Amino acid sequence: MIATKDWLKASWDASKDMLAPITRHGADDAPAHSPVVVPIRALGPSYRERITAHLLQLEPADRYLRFGYAATDEQIRRYTDQLDFDRDEIFGIYNRRLELIAMAHLAFADHPEYQHCAEFGVSVLKQARGRGFGARLFDRAIMHARNEGVNMVFIHALTENTAMLKIARQAGATVRRDGSESEAYLQIPPAGFDTRMAEMVGQQFAEMDYRLKKQAKQFWDFLAGVQEVRRGVQHGRHQSAE
DSSP: OOOHHHHHHHHHHHHHHHTOOBOOOSTTSOOTTBOOOOOOEEEOGGGHHHHHHHHHTSOHHHHHHHHSSOOOHHHHHHHHHTOOTTTSEEEEEEOTTOOEEEEEEEEEOOSGGGTTEEEEEEEEOGGGTTSSHHHHHHHHHHHHHHHTTOOEEEEEEETTOHHHHHHHHHTTOEEEEETTEEEEEEEOOOOOHHHHHHHHHHHHHHHHHHHHHHHHHHHHHHHHHHHHHHHHHHHHHHHHHO
């Protein structure tokens, strides 16, 4: 049984780690010492349409970097239709309008011989670049992978995808280049009480953030509807006066 003081200490350490400022640099990273809090939410099957909408918003060049080929709308829909939410883990970052602006796919190997391996992929919309979302999603995925007993995470990326490869290198991954493609693999340590607590705290924080954003959006939508009615009434009165 875990002592209360140990639980509180782990919870506090997890919170500090989750709220720590982003200090990485790069095309997909925030400036040094940016005090950025990034709620990252695990996504289930009910968010398949939002995931599809997010990927369809990627520009052709970004689709090429994400999938390794110029994915068409139909190929993207086929990809999201085949997502296995029971086996894999999908993480997302929302803005205040509840738009999915960044997401990561942590795919677990379904072969028994490679059950301790997983593959990571990430996408960030153009307007959300430069805030460190790719690096944060990578950290979140690595934490979950550790807690699931994974000891090796692979990243398959085009060599020109320098932002993704930089994130991998900064995490300590080994990168091997083979022509236009690169393979990165990161050996990760076993999970501990701190990593499990950090994931639990992070998920709870993300759920709370999502609920608040949802309530705020519903309220602003309500006010917009009220204002529309008022404008209609005022217009009607103006016409009657004429």
